[in-house]
Amino acid sequence: MRRVGILLHGADDVQPAPIDKVEFVARLAALARRDRGPSVERLVKLPCEAVFDAVRGTVTHPGGTVLLTQTEASVLELLTLRQGSIVSKEMVMNFLYSGRDEPQIKIIDVLVCKIRRKLHAPLGGIDIIQTEWGRGYQFIPEGFVPALSDARVRAVG
Structure with a gap:
């Protein structure tokens, strides 16, 4: 229920603790890619x-x-x-x-x-x-x- 409240207050995602370090780094990389927008070259x-x-x-x-x-x-x-x-x-x-x-x-x-x-x-x-x-x-x-x-x-x- 606490995660739902966090999401309702504007968070994009909530990760359970503890989280696998490799998964965490992969999620951060995905967010960075999304933030940069579409690639310049396709x-x-x-x-x-x-x-x-x-x-x-x-x-x-x-x-x-x-x-x-x-x-x-x-x-x-x-x-x-x-x-x-x-x-x-x-x-x-x-x-x-x-x-x-x-x-x-x-x-x-x-x-x-x-x-x-x-x-x-x-x-x-x-x-x-x-x-x-x-x-x-x-x-x-x-x-x-x-x-x-x-x-x-x-x-x-």
């Missing part, structure tokens, strides 16, 4: 020696650099942050627009299509965004060969 390795820079909204690869729009970069960043999870279109909409002047949900499909088209050649035809029909999208860091042929990708995109 790089994600992609297939074919490409790197996504979420801060700059670029994908750098051996042949050059691809510039994504701010919205495209935000979509790709969300997918990379949720690596291993399926991200619903609704989650992407909330991440991008937070309820303000939201376009139709179909815009998410359009944005994913644009990202795929821009990264198709730099990634050697390897896709990094898996469509989970009826559920959303998932970032696949090692990439995969899409079921569509190159000609269909260009026609669709």
Whole structure:
């Protein structure tokens, strides 16, 4: 009950005594990281020696650099942050627009299509965004060969 009172008076956390020293140091380090805010640099390795820079909204690869729009970069960043999870279109909409002047949900499909088209050649035809029909999208860091042929990708995109 005493811990509840401490929390109600504004404390962020209360640790029982005694506390493991290693855990205590780890908790302090986590608080320090949180206090510094988001990291200045957020790089994600992609297939074919490409790197996504979420801060700059670029994908750098051996042949050059691809510039994504701010919205495209935000979509790709969300997918990379949720690596291993399926991200619903609704989650992407909330991440991008937070309820303000939201376009139709179909815009998410359009944005994913644009990202795929821009990264198709730099990634050697390897896709990094898996469509989970009826559920959303998932970032696949090692990439995969899409079921569509190159000609269909260009026609669709």
